Amino acid sequence: MIEIRPSAAAEPAVAAAPAGPLKLLNRERSILQFNRRVLAQAQRDDVPLLERLRYLTIVSSNLDEFFEVRVADIIEATRQPDSGVSRHDLAAVAGAAHELIDEQYALFNDVLMPALQRQGLVVLNHADRNAEQRKWVARFFETQVRPLLVPVSLDPSHPFPLVANKSLNFIARLSGRDAFGRANQIAIVKVPRVLPRVIRLPDALTPGQQGFVLLTSVIRAHLAELFPGREVESFSQFRVTRDSDLEVDEDDVTNLRQALRSGLTTRHFGLAIRLEVVNTCPPELYSFLLEQFSLPELALYRVNGPVNLVRLNQLIDQADADGLRFPHFEAHWPADRLPRGQSIFERLRAGDVLLHHPFESFEPVVQFLREAVEDPDVLAIKQTIYRTGAQSVLMDLLIEAVRRGKEVLAVVELKARFDEEANINWAERLEAVGAQVVYGIVGLKTHAKMLLVTRREGARLRRYVHLSTGNYNPRTARLYTDLGFLSADAAVAADADAVFLQLASQTKVRPPHQLVTAPFALHKRMLRHINQVAAAARAGGVARIVVKINALTDPALIAALVEAGQAGASIDLIVRGACMLPPGLPGLTDNIRVRSVVGRFLEHSRIAYFAWGEGDDDEALYLSSADWMSRNMFRRIELAWPLRDKALRQRVIDEGLVPYLHDEREAWTLDGEGRYRRVAEGGLSAQQALMRRY
Incomplete structure (x- = not known):
């Protein structure tokens, strides 16, 4: 028996008599507490500055999903009398979210931006820009931005436009009359996603520094030019977060892939959950927006800065400042257990191999599949696909395996949240070359991570298997801690084969001996x-x-x-x-x-x-x-x-x-x-x- 000591600060207590029923902690509050811990990383002086900014953007990304999924579910539950969820519960979660977001922006404005400026990374607002910088920004607006903007003045024939989930928009109140002599006062400007949110200025314009401007600042400085002959009395950028869960009744569709493909076109326009505006937005404008989105004031978030901090990742990526990032870490190839140049199949016949990512490289997993694809004795490859990304060497290898005449079964989870489109595209590409593609079991997401290779060795067939706690995604394998297991154990491989058989045929199979499902x-x-x-x-x-x-x-x-x-x-x-x-x-x-x-x-x-x-x-x-x-x-x-x-x-x-x-x-x-x-x-x-x- 292997003993694992508790931490010295937390030795086991002597159990006392039970003190009554246990009240569980609130799940939503717990999720927000996790994001507070991420935010705490952005507050640490011993974390490199650009990485602190990255943690800040991670909080924003996490909160987007929190509103899109968890808060959307709470709102739905408040409408069901027997759910046990009240509007008081919703208000408590919203209050905690408001506090966290206020702390986030305070850190952004009062700590991180001044610290970046001291390091020579400067984000210039319109008031901060000198004449030459303003001239460059004006030319950028005129040539790169303005041609893609279509302001819409609202009237009975120009109703409030459809605003996509998490898209950047501006609202403006105008004085005077339009070209047709009418006094329509409210206009909306939708900002296309293709425009960069952070633009780096030429080095010659910021000697000794790296200068950046935000797209919101560029548009704000030239907003009046979109409405010639009228005055912009007040304005604000805004962003709406919507319910983004794809709801598909799997029992009522004949083709899940087609149903989800159709659903992707409407996902961006689900029920509005949250409205973000800048804190200078006048009450009449945010009240108008709340009314248009049928939102209570509880759903309004007035922020002191850009309404989408996630896009500041573009600043992190563009900055030339390696000293402000984590030191480069090169994942280790486990040569002691997987000697380079030796067949992985040969090595696994001698015993199992455990991989600890990202400390150990994910490349052995890629090499395992590549060897299977290139080996003429490999007859079949089976793999589950949950999150692989829009670009994937593993998926390319599966396609190549089909082209080389191998039997390929891909169990593609089409309902992996926010990866549906990428997975649908991979499913279609695999089917196009002749792979057998199935989408798991109706009503159940396939979250298991398995890769099974069947190889002819003399007069027998031998199976090799890879199991993992994480996804088949080489990019996230450099960022997530996960454990992978490679084996030629006949019992483990037979169990994995039985699971694949059940996912494909939906028939009863013998209970697995080694795996637990x-x-x-x-x-x-x-x-x-x-x-x-x-x-x-x-x-x-x-x-x-x-x-x-x-x-x-x-x-x-x-x-x-x-x-x-x-x-x-x-x-x-x-x-x-x-x-x-x-x-x-x-x-x-x-x-x-x-x-x-x-x-x-x-x-x-x-x-x-x-x-x-x-x-x-x-x-x-x-x-x-x-x-x-x-x-x-x-x-x-x-x-x-x-x-x-x-x-x-x-x-x-x-x-x-x-x-x-x-x-x-x-x-x-x-x-x-x-x-x-x-x-x-x-x-x-x-x-x-x-x-x-x-």
Whole structure:
């Protein structure tokens, strides 16, 4: 049995008598708390300046999705009398969001922008620009911007235009009369997405500095030129966030791909959820916009700066300032386990290989598929596709495999949120060359990550498999922490083949022996292990649980963890995002500790460790594609697999659990009231330690 110590600051408590029913933490508040931890990264002086700005943009991107999905769901729930969600709940979430966004813009204006200016990176407003700079901006507006702008003055024959989700727009109040002698006062200017939001000035115009102008500043400076003969009395930029979940009744469509393709055209015009304007927007203008979008004042966000901070990524990308970014990190090729030049198939016949991304390169996974494509003895390739991106070397390799005459089965998840269009395009390209493409099971997202290769070796067929906690996306594999598993184990590969068969044929297959799948067995297996640990605790034996996941919201799993903790089990939960279990409550969750790690890389791996005795057979360690959420356990095809090799288990513990339990730099601990506290400002960082190791 492998012992995993809790952090020194959080030793197990002696279980007290239960103190009454446990009230779970609010999920939406927990999501906003996660974004506060991301914002805290932008507040750190020891983080490079451009990376601090990047964290700020990540918060904005996360909040966009929060409104598009979570707040949209809350609004829908308030309209259902039996949902248990009230308008008071909505107001509480909106209030917390307002506070977070106000802090975000204060950091942007009062800290980051002045700090960038001190480093020679200057964002120039119209008032800051000298004559030569204004002349250049005016020419840029006239040649690059104005030809794409079509201002619309509103009247009965020019109604309020359709405004797309998260698009940049201007509203203006005009004096005087139009060309036809009418006194229509309100005009809308829609700004095309193709225009850059951050423009770098020529170096000659900003000697000794790097000068930038925002598109909003360019348009603002020349807004009056769009309305010759009239005066712009007041104006504001604005942006509306809409419900962006694609709703398709899978039981009522004959072709899911076509239905989703049609839905993509209307997604940008879903129900309005949030309205952003600048804080100088006059009440009459934002009141008019609220009325047009049928929004209450609670949905109004008046911000002190650009209405879309996400687009400041363009400044980060254009800046010549490597010293203001994280030092370059080159992922390690594990030559000790995968010697370059040796066939990966040959290596896997000698034993399993574990990869820890991004510390270890994702390239071995690409090479595994490339070798399969180029090997004439490989007969078939099967792969799940969840998020691969608009450009993907892996998808290109699958297409090449079909062209070389191999049987290719691609299970494409068309409903991967915000990746639907890319996945539809890949599905069509794969089908066009002759691949067998299926879209999983009606009503269930295919979130499992599997790649299976079947190869002829003499008179027999041998299968090779790759399983992963993360997506088949080489770009995010450089940014997310994940674990990948390569194996030629016949039992594991046979289980993976059975899962592919079930996804394609929808027929009953034998229960897998090595793999554990949702929605069939994963939830029950996790509960079974938690209960084993609880029973060991009651008997006075070793009882230990350590789980690393992205979110913990499933009520049954939470209840089982609470019961195990009350029985005396020592439980550590490393939960990056939303966690609804309140730890450390006397008599309820004394023995449960929850921490979150937010660092340079996005923590994404899912690991579950259980020990219910002192022998090697009294413990289990699983890697998984699933978070501990009801949706993952019951509404998705998910995969978990135990690591039976003791050396591999030890490696996952040493790299994927222990460093995070003792992180004193980027870790936060959760208390029973839902508040997070940073463990320390210095000391050990798990991610930095792993980067040094590789």
